[in-house]
Amino acid sequence: MTEIVGTRVVxxxxxxxxxxxxxxxxxxxxxxxxxxxxxxxEMCIRTDGDEGLFASYSDVQFRAPVRAxxxxxxxxxxxxxxxxxxxxxxAVHVVARGEATPESPGAAAVLVxxxxxTTATGTVVVPPRS
Numbered sequence: 001m002t003e004i005v006g007t008r009v010v011x012x013x014x015x016x017x018x019x020x021x022x023x024x025x026x027x028x029x030x031x032x033x034x035x036x037x038x039x040x041x042e043m044c045i046r047t048d049g050d051e052g053l054f055a056s057y058s059d060v061q062f063r064a065p066v067r068a069x070x071x072x073x074x075x076x077x078x079x080x081x082x083x084x085x086x087x088x089x090x091a092v093h094v095v096a097r098g099e100a101t102p103e104s105p106g107a108a109a110v111l112v113x114x115x116x117x118t119t120a121t122g123t124v125v126v127p128p129r130s
Contacts (some may be wrong), residue, residue: 004047004086005078005079005080005081006078007043008075008077008078009042009077010039011035011042011073011074012071012072012073012074013035013072013074014071014072015027015031015066015067015069015070016068017068018068019031019068020067024065024067025067025069026065026066027065027066029062029066029118032062032066032092032117032118033057033060035072036074036076036090036122039075039076040088040090040122040124042076043076043086043088043124044086044126047081047086048086048127050126050127052124052125052126054122054123054124055085055122055123055124055125056123057120057122057123058121058122058123059119059120059121060118060119060120061119062117062118063118063119064094064117065117066094066117066118067097068098069097069100070096070098071095071096071097072092072093072095072117073092073093073095074091074092075090075091075093076089076090077089079121084127084128085123085124085125085126086124086125086126087121088121088122088123089119089120089121090119092116092118092119093114093115093117094115094117095110095111095114096108096109096110096111097109
């Protein structure tokens with residue numbers, strides 16, 4: 001199973017304003033966790049030919065806000081592989097952010113330096129190989 005250690009998956013996602021729940025167009029932390037589930041699913045498909053099941057998180061850190069209008073880059077990397085388990089590290093980076101003003105409601109910009117918003121370590125399980 002060590003051949004899949006180091007495998008990496010990257011997704012990008014625009015955060016719609018319909019997901020804002022709090023003042024300042026903040027999005028709840030569960031949004032990032034849902035994205036981690038999406039990249040973990042693709043990872044399991046690529047490495048094991050199955051969607052797999054998320055079993056647990058051993059660590060989750062909310063480091064910076066995610067806002068409606070952000071463009072996020074979500075990464076997943078396999079750091080340990082057992083017979084049926086895969087330990088993965090996840091990160092959400094904000095790579096672009098809306099900068100709406102009354103004069104320019106659709107203004108947005110690519111960030112010079114991406115902002116690390118959320119990190120996690122999680123374990124998924126996959127069916128035994130035949």
